Amino acid sequence: MSCGRVLETANRGRDLRLRLTSALAAAGVTGVVAVLSAGASAVYGSVAVFPAAGTPVASPNTQISFRGASPAELSGVKVRGSKSGSHSGKLRAHSDGLGASFLPDHPFHAGERVTVKAGVSLIGAKNGVVTFTIARPPGHYTIGFPGDSTRDAPGIQHFHSRPDIAPPSILIKKRDAAAVGQGDLFVAAKAGPGQDGPMITDDSGHLIWFKKIGGKDSVFDFRRQTYRGHPVLTWWQGVAKSGQGLGAGHIVDTSYRSIATVQAGNGYKADLHEFEISRNDTALLLAYQPVTYDGETEMDTLMQEIDIPTGLVMFEWHSLGNIARSESYVRYSNGRPNDVAHLNSIQLTRDGNFLVSGRNNDAVYKINRATGKIIWRLGGKRSNFNLTKASHFVGQHHARLQPDGSITLFDNGQPPQPRRPARALWLNVDSRHRKVSVRHAYRYPKTLYSGSQGSMQVLGNARDVFVGWGGNHPQLTEFDYKGNVIFNARFKPGDDTYRAFRYPWDAQPDRAPDIAASRSGGNTNVWASWNGATGVAQWQVLAGSNPNALVPAATVSRTGFETHATVNGSPQYVAVRALGPHGEVLGTSPAIQPSG
Numbered sequence: 122m123s124c125g126r127v128l129e130t131a132n133r134g135r136d137l138r139l140r141l142t143s144a145l146a147a148a149g150v151t152g153v154v155a156v157l158s159a160g161a162s163a164v165y166g167s168v169a170v171f172p173a174a175g176t177p178v179a180s181p182n183t184q185i186s187f188r189g190a191s192p193a194e195l196s197g198v199k200v201r202g203s204k205s206g207s208h209s210g211k212l213r214a215h216s217d218g219l220g221a222s223f224l225p226d227h228p229f230h231a232g233e234r235v236t237v238k239a240g241v242s243l244i245g246a247k248n249g250v251v252t253f254t255i256a257r258p259p260g261h262y263t264i265g266f267p268g269d270s271t272r273d274a275p276g277i278q279h280f281h282s283r284p285d286i287a288p289p290s291i292l293i294k295k296r297d298a299a300a301v302g303q304g305d306l307f308v309a310a311k312a313g314p315g316q317d318g319p320m321i322t323d324d325s326g327h328l329i330w331f332k333k334i335g336g337k338d339s340v341f342d343f344r345r346q347t348y349r350g351h352p353v354l355t356w357w358q359g360v361a362k363s364g365q366g367l368g369a370g371h372i373v374d375t376s377y378r379s380i381a382t383v384q385a386g387n388g389y390k391a392d393l394h395e396f397e398i399s400r401n402d403t404a405l406l407l408a409y410q411p412v413t414y415d416g417e418t419e420m421d422t423l424m425q426e427i428d429i430p431t432g433l434v435m436f437e438w439h440s441l442g443n444i445a446r447s448e449s450y451v452r453y454s455n456g457r458p459n460d461v462a463h464l465n466s467i468q469l470t471r472d473g474n475f476l477v478s479g480r481n482n483d484a485v486y487k488i489n490r491a492t493g494k495i496i497w498r499l500g501g502k503r504s505n506f507n508l509t510k511a512s513h514f515v516g517q518h519h520a521r522l523q524p525d526g527s528i529t530l531f532d533n534g535q536p537p538q539p540r541r542p543a544r545a546l547w548l549n550v551d552s553r554h555r556k557v558s559v560r561h562a563y564r565y566p567k568t569l570y571s572g573s574q575g576s577m578q579v580l581g582n583a584r585d586v587f588v589g590w591g592g593n594h595p596q597l598t599e600f601d602y603k604g605n606v607i608f609n610a611r612f613k614p615g616d617d618t619y620r621a622f623r624y625p626w627d628a629q630p631d632r633a634p635d636i637a638a639s640r641s642g643g644n645t646n647v648w649a650s651w652n653g654a655t656g657v658a659q660w661q662v663l664a665g666s667n668p669n670a671l672v673p674a675a676t677v678s679r680t681g682f683e684t685h686a687t688v689n690g691s692p693q694y695v696a697v698r699a700l701g702p703h704g705e706v707l708g709t710s711p712a713i714q715p716s717g
Contacts, residue, residue: 167189167190167244168190168239168243169243170186170237170244171434173244173245173437173438173493174251175253176253178255178412178441179229179235179253179255180256180389181230181231183225184222184434185223185225186221187220188435191214191219192212195240198210199237200235200236202229202233203233203234203235203236205230208229210225213433214431215428217428220435231256234252235252235253235255237252237253244492257413259419260413276315277314281683282650282683283635284637286316286331288310288315288316288318288328288331288333289310289316289615290315290613291322291611291613292611292613293324293610297608301324302581304580304623304624304625305322305623305626306321306324306621307319308320308621309620310340310616311361312592312593312616313595313612313616313617314615314616315616317339318333318340319332321626327681327682329682330377339360339361339366340356341357342355342395342620343356343618344620345622345626347398348372348402353374356396357369357392357393357406359390359393364463364573365392365394365409365420366392366409369390370396371383375628375629377628383427384427386434387437389408390408391408392407393619394466395407397468401469402429403427403428404429405425405426405427405468406424406427407423407467408422409423414441419458419460420460421439421440422439422440423440424464424475425438426469436475444482445461446461447502448479449461450483450502451481461481462480463481465480466518466519468520468521471522474487476522480533482502483501483515484502484504499550499557500513507556511558512548514534515532515534515536516533517530517546518575518591519576519577521577527547527550528550529546530546531571533574533591535571536572540570542564542570543575543591545563545577545588545600546563547563563598565590565598571590571592572592573593575590575591575620576591580599584602587608588600593617595618597609597610598610629653630651630652633708634654634697634699635651636648636695636697637713638716640691640715640716643690644687644688645688645691646715647686648686649684649697651699654707657700657701658700659676659677659678660676661675661700662675662686662696664688664690664694665694667694671696676700691715693714695713695715696711697710
């Protein structure tokens with residue numbers, strides 16, 4: 122590395138430490154010096170380290186992540202386990218140049234204490250040393266696996282040109298064309314007779330794109346996000362079981378080509394509840410890990426920030442050690458590990474901290490990104506805010522801090538509190554006076570109870586909302602700012618989706634259109650589709666005796682995911698062209714010989 126590059130990276134590291142200092146101030150850290158020279162001893166230092174000081178359940182395969190220093194400033198990293206001894210390893214830079222991860226050559230031992238020095242002052246260090254503890258493995262526990270789906274139930278869609286896919290149908294029950302928001306519907310079909318997979322449809326329920334997921338895998342949290350300034354599709358994919366998942370995050374571009382598969386770090390598997398791309402182009406995800414904690418088998422739910430280009434961990438936070446058992450409203454039995462928090466959403470807030478939802482605590486937490494400390498709790502047994510009676514929520518999902526400081530979430534209303542109908546909740550939050558009240562509460566037109574899952578999206582006009590009603594409830598509803606239902610749809614015949622969204626989407630696949638054809642009664646039936654294409658206005662059928670010299674034989678308007686056309690006679694070969702709104706050719710299928 123050149124001297125200029127070292128100086129540039131060091132300056133960026135100092136800039137980040139200034140931001141970390143601001144985060145400490147936001148957390149209420151006063152009376153201490155937040156930025157110290159290397160080697161100084163204090164409770165708070167200038168470089169963040171994860172696992173954070175005092176973490177009681179770190180992974181045996183953990184890396185040690187530093188934020189706020191360049192690799193050049195971390196030349197003095199020393200790591201030692203109380204049982205495993207001194208650890209050698211490699212220091213790898215984060216892609217933004219503002220941190221690095223130390224990757225030990227060998228794993229740590231269960232239950233041992235690990236000490237870390239780095240040649241710079243570390244947040245949480247005592248006498249220059251950060252200490253955390255490695256988790257002990259869990260006792261026996263039981264978690265069940267899902268069953269398989271069938272593609273033969275009524276309501277499943279079938280296509281001549283794509284016989285390999287069989288997505289469920291979406292039935293539109295209400296649509297106010299003059300009022301609904303712009304964009305298509307984004308759902309992740311699961312739990313029903315249709316194939317599981319990410320799915321985009323238009324407002325009429327016509328399929329735009331579907332990706333079938335085979336085996337025991339499911340898809341959760343499918344949506345459009347932005348990565349490196351460009352729109353992308355993202356989803357979690359893996360095995361879902363008993364309210365948790367083992368999988369990874371997936372990112373594809375507007376041609377449906379894979380950009381990245383994002384794994385959790387430190388030996389964990391990414392959980393199904395959240396796969397968020399932050400405004401810094403990092404990935405936020407959760408993981409569930411059973412451990413032995415205070416003599417009991419507990420489910421540690423943890424969050425990570427992942428550097429997408431390198432896969433390195435930039436931040437890690439554990440519920441165990443931060444959220445007490447006494448804060449939980451739920452106690453599991455029947456061999457399941459007790460899940461104190463059941464984290465189910467994460468968001469990087471505008472001030473650089475994290476908003477985290479703890480379903481089993483009926484609480485939303487703001488977490489300091491530099492220290493890992495809880496800044497405040499909203500809801501639950503230890504709330505730092507006064508909530509009006511109407512603003513209390515139970516078993517919530519999908520908490521989001523909005524630009525004006527309000528918070529939106531899906532209020533399941535259960536469990537384990539007395540059952541009440543689910544609602545999408547928009548809360549006014551007075552941070553100065555620590556008061557919370559209801560701005561809007563949106564309920565389904567008929568009484569609806571939702572024991573799990575659910576989502577609430579504020580649409581582009583910052584007033585209307587789009588709601589997915591959670592597990593076992595296949596409904597999708599859009600409300601205007603007055604609370605009127607302007608769009609209502611449901612899966613048919615019974616699939617559901619963890620979350621549901623509406624987004625504008627423009628895409629063109631990198632593969633050719635699909636075609637099927639058969640001869641009947643002296644004519645030829647042709648079916649054309651192009652999975653994921655949004656710009657097709659018409660289909661042109663090409664026909665002839667030479668597959669390399671076909672000529673136009675018919676042109677028809679696109680009528681949905683698959684369009685049918687009839688060609689007079691029985692040409693030896695046919696193909697289809699996808700035409701745009703001005704007649705431009707977008708793509709051409711291979712030439713095929715019709716059957717029959």
